[in-house]
Amino acid sequence: MKDNYVIFWHRRDLRIEDNVGLYNALTSGKKVIPLFIFDKDILDKLPKDDARVNFIHEELQKIHTTLLKHNSSLLVKHGHPMEVIKELVAAHSISAIYTNHDYEPYATARDKEISIFLASKNIEFNTFKDQVIFERAEVVKADGKPYTVYTPYSKKWLSNLTDEDFKSIDCASHYENFAKLTFDFPSLETIGFTESSVKVLPHQMTKTIIEEYEETRNFPAIDGTSKLSPHLRFGTISVRKCVQEGLKPENNTFLKELIWREFFMQILWHFPTSVTQNFKSKYDGIQWRNNEEDFKAWCEGKTGYPIVDAGMRELNESGYMHNRVRMVTASFLCKHLLIDWRWGEAYFAKKLLDFDLAQNVGNWQWVAGTGCDSSPYFRIFNPTSQVQKFDKAHTYIEKWVPDYQELTYPTPIVEHKFARERCLTTYKQGINN
Known part of the structure; x- marks a missing residue:
């Protein structure tokens, strides 16, 4: 790999369509190596048949298969993120790493450490908002302080919303900018895991589910929920697509659930100690x-x-x-x-x-x-x-x-x-x- 590349690092965005950070990498003027790291800091604490690891592996396989059709592939690594990044920087000519924001305490500490290292090597670390419509201080009170009550937060969230906020990002037109490199795709066993009997179900964000959400969502015997949560968690679907669908019916109960998701994410961002301490x-x-x-x-x-x-x-x-x-x-x-x-x-x-x-x-x-x-x-x-x-x-x-x-x-x-x-x-x- 003598050419100069940029890396796009997948984390909570296991898709190559409608992906903000990936779009910016693909339009950077450099060829893009897509990367995923199975993080040992996280995986070492999980059971060997963890269904979530199985799901991630399956979704990465889909990305890899799609990229092969474009004479490219996904680089999958297993290790500590800092060590993997150092290894890649030492081995190849890389001018920038692109990724999307992650707001959890572990992730912010990890990214800060990596950004400091990359800066020492004159390598850009470019991160983007992708997993939410509004983040950090974008929906706050007039005095700049975070909301800690959902209802006024949701009203401000809705009043701030414009068509641009949930417009899909066209990555597909730029797939030719993936690096023409082929990497072997690792098996589950290679990263120390086994097949799980538990499976993540496909999401069902149908017109009926959304329109009848208010009437059916509280009855567990009815298959009336979208099954979206794991897909939003791992980014196999973009939040922009979900909001587009949630805005269609007059009943906005489904949309309110998406706003609750962002409310709790901004609470965690502003109050990271709430992970282990009573908020009150x-x-x-x-x-x-x-x-x-x-x-x-x-x-x-x-x-x-x-x-x-x-x-x-x-x-x-x-x-x-x-x-x-x-x-x-x-x-x-x-x-x-x-x-x-x-x-x-x-x-x-x-x-x-x-x-x-x-x-x-x-x-x-x-x-x-x-x-x-x-x-x-x-x-x-x-x-x-x-x-x-x-x-x-x-x-x-x-x-x-x-x-x-x-x-x-x-x-x-x-x-x-x-x-x-x-x-x-x-x-x-x-x-x-």
Whole structure:
């Protein structure tokens, strides 16, 4: 590789269409080497059959196959990002690295370190906004401070929106600018992983799903959700495409979910300590019970509350959990069992195919009452009434907890009325006003 190249580094954008950073690389005047790094800092903590790694590998294979049709290919590396970048810079003539912004604490620290190294070599490090419509300080209060309440944030988000913000980016017209280099594509085994029985489902962002989202999204027995979350998490679809579809119907419930996603992402950006600390410090005095046997029963779907157990068994078996049931199971852990939200957040992080740090932390803190714009601490879901409202025919429960009427099914781990009163007392005593 004697020629001078630029690298486009794929991270949370596993696609070669409608990709801002890639477009800028392809129109830079230099040939582009597309790169993906299986990050050992992340992968070493995962089980060897992790379904998310399988999904990433499958999506990268699709990109590689497409690039081969253009006499190019994807360079896939396995290692520590800094070491991989240093190796590539030492071996080849590279004038710039292009990529898209990543907002999580680990990613920002990684990128800062790499940008300093590249600057020392007079190599540009160009990053772009791609995974959100608005980022960082683009939707803030008049005084420049970040919003910590969703409703005014969403109103400002919508008022700021222009057609340019969700216009698709035409990368396909520039595919000839990929470097004409062929790299071997590694197997899963090469990076130390094995095939998973759990699969990421295709998204279903259909006209019907979007238009009926308000009516169907709370009923777990109905296939009424878009399955978009893992695809947005890993960038196999662009957020601009999702917003284009979300703006079409008069009912904007679907669009509001996309705005919630960006709300939590900007909260994480502005308040990175919220990953491990209560957003509202006045809740720091809560005395969590943190009973390990209770936590084990919750994890395994053996609490004796069918809607809670159905959700946990769905999660354990499929890597998914319906949105409504996520709220019910999370509330049960924090309010009924008085187990620290961080325990639940960590378990979801291990199991969810759509795990996204900002969304996971934001939603867990919302349920626990400790987060920004959170559900009030005295809002405690009644698992029985939730069944009456959202799974009256027990269709969802019967699918995931077929034994719920058997003698072998566990009795409730705690009585609802008792748990509710205990929770209210504990929160009142623990809150620092």
